[in-house]
Amino acid sequence: xxxxxxxxxxxxxxxxxxxxxxxxxxxxxxxxxxxxxxxxxxxxxxxxxxxxxxxxxxxxxxxxxxxxxxxxxxxxxxxxxxxxxxxxxxxxxxxxxxxxxxxxxxxxxxxxxxxxxxxxxxxxxxxxxxxxxxxxxxxxxxxxxxxxxxxxxxxxxxxxxxxxxxxxxxxxxxxxxxxxxxxxxxxxxxxxxxxxxxxxxxxxxxxxxxxxxxxxxxxxxxxxxxxxxxxxxxxxxxxxxxxxxxxxxxxxxxxxxxxxxxxxxxxxxxx
Amino acid sequence: xxxxxxxxxxxxxxxxxxxxxxxxxxxxxxxxxxxxxxxxxxxxxxxxxxxxxxxxxxxxxxxxxxxxxxxxxxxxxxxxxxxxxxxxxxxxxxxxxxxxxxxxxxxxxxxxxxxxxxxxxxxxxxxxxxxxxxxxxxxxxxxxxxxxxxxxxxxxxxxxxxxxxxxxxxxxxxxxxxxxxxxxxxxxxxxxxxxxxxxxxxxxxxxxxxxxxxxxxxxxxxxxxxxxxxxxxxxxxxxxxxxxxxxxxxxxxxxxxxxxxxxxxxxxxxxxxxxxxxxxxxxxxxxxxxxxxxxxxxxxxxxxxxxxxxxxxxxxxxxxxxxxxxxxxxxxxxxxx
Numbered sequence: 146x147x148x149x150x151x152x153x154x155x156x157x158x159x160x161x162x163x164x165x166x167x168x169x170x171x172x173x174x175x176x177x178x179x180x181x182x183x184x185x186x187x188x189x190x191x192x193x194x195x196x197x198x199x200x201x202x203x204x205x206x207x208x209x210x211x212x213x214x215x216x217x218x219x220x221x222x223x224x225x226x227x228x229x230x231x232x233x234x235x236x237x238x239x240x241x242x243x244x245x246x247x248x249x250x251x252x253x254x255x256x257x258x259x260x261x262x263x264x265x266x267x268x269x270x271x272x273x274x275x276x277x278x279x280x281x282x283x284x285x286x287x288x289x290x291x292x293x294x295x296x297x298x299x300x301x302x303x304x305x306x307x308x309x310x311x312x313x314x315x316x317x318x319x320x321x322x323x324x325x326x327x328x329x330x331x332x333x334x335x336x337x338x339x340x341x342x343x344x345x346x347x348x349x350x351x352x353x354x355x356x357x358x359x360x361x362x363x364x365x366x367x368x369x370x371x372x373x374x375x376x377x378x379x380x381x382x383x384x385x386x387x388x389x390x391x392x393x394x395x396x397x398x399x400x401x402x403x404x405x406x407x408x409x410x411x412x413x414x415x416x
Numbered sequence: 417x418x419x420x421x422x423x424x425x426x427x428x429x430x431x432x433x434x435x436x437x438x439x440x441x442x443x444x445x446x447x448x449x450x451x452x453x454x455x456x457x458x459x460x461x462x463x464x465x466x467x468x469x470x471x472x473x474x475x476x477x478x479x480x481x482x483x484x485x486x487x488x489x490x491x492x493x494x495x496x497x498x499x500x501x502x503x504x505x506x507x508x509x510x511x512x513x514x515x516x517x518x519x520x521x522x523x524x525x526x527x528x529x530x531x532x533x534x535x536x537x538x539x540x541x542x543x544x545x546x547x548x549x550x551x552x553x554x555x556x557x558x559x560x561x562x563x564x565x566x567x568x569x570x571x572x573x574x575x576x577x578x579x580x581x582x583x584x585x586x587x588x589x590x591x592x593x594x595x596x597x598x599x600x601x602x603x604x605x606x607x608x609x610x611x612x613x614x615x616x617x618x619x620x621x622x623x624x625x626x627x628x629x630x631x632x633x634x635x636x637x638x639x640x641x642x643x644x645x646x647x648x649x650x651x652x653x654x655x656x657x658x659x660x661x662x663x664x665x666x667x668x669x670x671x672x673x674x675x676x677x678x679x680x681x682x683x684x685x686x687x688x689x690x691x692x693x694x695x696x697x698x699x700x701x702x703x704x705x706x707x708x709x710x711x712x713x714x715x716x717x718x719x720x721x722x723x724x725x726x727x728x729x730x731x732x733x734x735x736x737x738x739x740x741x742x743x744x745x746x747x748x749x750x751x752x753x
Contacts, residue, residue: 152551155561162557242622249620251578339559340579341724349564361558 149362154354161358164365166243172369176376183380190298203405210405213398214415216310221276224268225394231261232375235329239368255342258333265330280309280413283316309412314381315390321374329367332360424462431474435481435602435636438473442632443604445471451634452476453496453535456527461540466549481534481636484508489642492600495534495635499588500525502533512640514649514668518591521653524660534635536588537599537615538627541690542662543572543582553580553623563726570728571664574720574736576689578620581726589616589692590668591651593684595644600637601629609639613684616691626690644670644682650743654735663687665735669743671707678702678711683743685719688736695719695740702744709745716741 147165154160217225234257238250272278293305294313311319337344338351352360382391389407393399404415427450432438442449450469452458453476461467475481481496484505491507499519502508508516522528522536540547541554543562551557562569563581572581589612597612610628617625629635648671655661669683681699686692698715705711716737723733 150556152555152557153549155545155548155550160551162551247617247621249578249618251620341577347563349559354559357558 160354161362163361168369169240169243172372176373179377180380200402200406204402207405210401210415212401214401214404215397216393216399217397220271222394222397224264228261228264231257231264235261236372236375251340255337262330281311281316281319283320307409309409325367325370325374328363332364335360336364425465425468427469427472429472429474431477433477435478438475438478438634439602439604441473447631449473454531456531457535457539487639491640493533493638495637496532499528499531499533499536511645512595514594514651514670515591517651518588518668522587533588533638536586538635539586540626541582542585546582554582556624569726572726572729573689574723574725574729574732576618580619580623580690582690583687584616584626584691585662586686587653587663587666590666590684590686592638593692593694594668594670594682595640596682598639599635600639601633602636603633613694618690647672648746650746652739665732665739667739667743676706678705678707685736688732698740707746712741712744715744
């Protein structure tokens with residue numbers, strides 16, 4: 146399997162042109178392998194959840210909380226679904242031609258790319274100004290939570306911290322999406338300069354051939370990474386035990402019981 | 417241009433005697449097999465050593481692929497029928513003279529003796545940046561060298577460019593589209609028939625292919641329906657030389673008149689885009705109109721809608737407009753600008 150493809154310029158230089166599409170198949174395979182592995186694990190694992198009696202006790206003690214806890218604002222939900230729609234259009238227009246479904250995809254692709262870019266810009270501003278910016282990020286401070294979650298996965302009762310607003314897996318996923326998303330958007334915006342759009346005068350000389358090659362490679366790598374990441378995201382969104390999170394991205398709220406069962410009220414103070 | 421060398425890279429040559437045998441070879445060798453018809457496109461690639469297939473399947477020994485025969489109220493032309501045979505066939509001359517003119521406009525007598533109609537419609541683009549072997553979009557890379565501010569792109573596209581600005585160089589293709597021809601494609605999985613205008617693939621759909629032919633498929637025949645037989649035909653090609661040259665722009669139109677008005681028309685052009693273009697908007701505008709200067713002028717203006725010339729090919733815009741006007745008028749008499 147080749148990882149990268151190379152081309153020859155009129156000046157006889159060998160330069161990177163883009164990734165090998167074998168990597169798309171590799172990402173698809175990795176995505177399915179992960180789903181299979183995780184699905185099997187969930188059937189057999191001894192994941193320790195807060196039990197019903199304990200949750201009953203917490204719920205009785207916190208009657209001051211509203212029955213519905215707001216988890217995602219309307220703006221946050223709109224961003225999520227617009228971004229999701231753009232992402233699906235981008236992935237389908239990028240990869241369907243590679244699997245043999247031929248159609249004129251370029252215009253749809255860059256239009257969806259602009260929608261994605263706009264939605265990400267909106268999200269950055271919205272999250273910075275109106276949301277708890279640091280609640281989604283991971284860092285060294287989360288090591289105790291990681292350790293506790295790993296032990297819970299092994300069936301142990303652990304006093305360690307429970308998640309704040311976002312579970313650890315959610316935050317790690319967000320980090321991966323941020324990295325791959327920014328890479329694909331940045332490289333994509335540069336690549337738009339090389340195609341005809343109403344927004345720019347084409348300028349194929351903006352970068353030299355070698356830098357263009359790296360740009361295309363970066364776009365391709367981020368793109369195939371997103372294939373696997375989106376597969377995993379959809380998989381978790383439809384898993385029965387995660388449905389309450391998915392539902393909250395539609396309705397905007399979770400129940401008081403779900404809040405107390407899955408979150409640490411000290412780390413995510415519901416209002 | 418790349419330097420044409422005398423000795424081609426080594427390949428394994430197969431000369432099947434039947435379509436089934438050819439399809440079996442194409443199936444066995446997949447994308448490493450190269451289909452050889454008349455060789456006029458192929459040998460450039462092979463001698464330039466840009467394409468290095470390990471297997472060449474020469475179709476010249478397959479009798480089934482040759483000849484012109486009646487089919488229903490129309491004709492079927494084998495894909496390996498030479499352009500000279502097409503030009504000289506009495507039924508083509510009598511009923512489909514537009515195809516005769518188009519085939520006769522291709523290249524030179526020697527080339528028409530060797531070149532086939534299947535090869536003429538399936539040939540690759542002549543963009544020299546692409547044929548020099550550089551890694552342009554069409555060659556699998558990430559740039560169009562012909563669409564840069566300093567490129568030499570006098571012969572390139574003014575319509576339908578999508579990253580690549582190469583044009584289709586076929587003379588017979590617009591005539592076949594005007595005649596509502598069907599392309600018969602066979603593979604080991606069976607036969608499919610596509611309309612001539614759908615046989616050609618633009619860069620927006622697949623930037624590395626010119627036709628709908630997929631790996632393992634073979635164009636076996638071209639069918640001409642009777643519906644346009646004997647219509648008023650118009651074909652004109654403008655090239656830098658009168659012989660042995662590819663079109664800068666060509667136009668083909670088939671028109672059926674009712675009295676003094678145009679009952680129906682099919683019109684197609686080539687040399688302006690990566691595929692031959694059927695001008696459906698022009699056909700709609702002229703339907704039911706008198707075949708006069710006003711109709712021709714409207715048709716010409718519509719034909720160039722959306723044209724985006726490159727650095728050196730703006731001349732193609734008035735050229736296309738005027739050729740369409742002349743095709744609609746059905747006369748070459750007045751050269752309007």
